[in-house]
Amino acid sequence: MLSFQTEQLRTFLSVLECGTFDAAARQLHVTASAVSQRIKAMEQTAGQILLQRTTPTTATAAGVVVHRLARQLRQLEADAAADLGLEGASHNTLAVVVNADSLGTWFMEALALLPAAHHLTVELVREDEQHSLDLLRSGGVMAAVTAAADPIQGCSVVPLGAMNYRPCASAAFMDRWFPRGFSAEDFTAAPTVQxxxxxxxxxxxFTAVTGAPLVGAQHYIPDTLQFAQAVAMGLGWGLLPESQCRPGVSSGQLVELVPGHVSSIPLFWQRWKIQSTSLDLLTTAVTRAAATALA
Known part of the structure; x- marks a missing residue:
């Protein structure tokens, strides 16, 4: 049976978080030789290399598995210390990956629902909902808002609902690019905001409407609020979350390219499958906020 010592797992985490064996040694108040011996002992136990001796140090494929184990152990220790009311118990930060549109529309409401008495802290990592599982799989985060319905190994999944988007543009943009009304023919020339x-x-x-790939002029605006502003200012057309575009459509500032068309992205909450009070509280807050905000 594979068995690592708690001291070894803490050292393993420190090496990855600090980037080098020397930096980990300073953090742990031990010698670099002691750090090296602990890692070598872990690799002998695992029967394979766990860390690439690069700068910064990185985990191998096998090391990714150990990294996740070490992160989970640290979380369980922090939860146990908090549950026991131990003085000076560390407030271990919950690392969560969230897609930009959720972060910019409803996810902050979930954080506001966290009970203040538990003093939970979070580290949000912004990543596309299609690519968030790599961070969860590697142990880099403990939970994720993702588009993947199937749980990855060691995680549980809860459906959150769907993020609905509507294709919109400014009224001035529509007058310029679609003077005769929206048409697939004119659509190919209109600039896009990505x-x-x-x-x-x-x-x-675009492909659903025209049957062709999108190849025209495109602006890239990697911020949810600035993306919406770029559409409102007429830089191009784009799909906006319903909650974000509804006021503009109602006022006439924004116009739907195809009235009534909705593009839906189902979202799911995946988290480590461990008995963690902190993760349970976060899960409850996220599902409550999603039930209000998502379709």
């Missing part, structure tokens, strides 16, 4: 080069929302909508 979030970044991994964003597929606009491309998928």
């Amino acid at each position: 979030f970044d080069r991994s964003d597929t929302l606009q491309s998928n909508f």
Whole structure:
């Protein structure tokens, strides 16, 4: 049976977080030789190399598994100390990956629902909902808002609802590019606002309308609020979350390219499958906020 000592796992985490064996030694108040011996002992136990001796130090494929174990152990220790009311118990930060649109529209409401008495702290990592699982799989985060319905190994999954988007542009933009009303023919010439080069929302909508790939002029605005502002200012058309575009559509500042069309992205909450009070509280807050904000 594979068995690592708690001291070894803490050292392993320190090396990855500090970036080098020497820096980890300073953090742990031991010699660099002691750090090296602990890692070598872990690699002998595992029967394979766990860390790449690069600068900064990185985990191998096997090391990713150990990294996740070490992070989970630290979280369990922090929860136990808090539950026991130990003086000076560390407030271990909950690392969560969230897509930009959720972060910019509803996720902060979830953090506001966290009970103040538990003094929970979070570290938010912004990543596209299609690519967040790599961070969860590696142990870099403890939970994720993701588009993946199937739980990865060692995690549980809860459906949150769907983020609905509507294709919009400013009224002035529509007058300029679609003087005869919206048409697939004119659509090919109209500039687009994209979030970044991994964003597929606009491309998928364009192909659904025209049957061709999106190849026209494109602006890249990797910020949810600035993306919406770029659309409102007439830089291009783009798909906006319903909660974000509803006021503009109601006032006439924004116009829907295809009235009534909705592009839905189902979202899911994946988290480590461990008995953690902190993760349970965060999960409850996230699902409550999502139930109010998502379709």
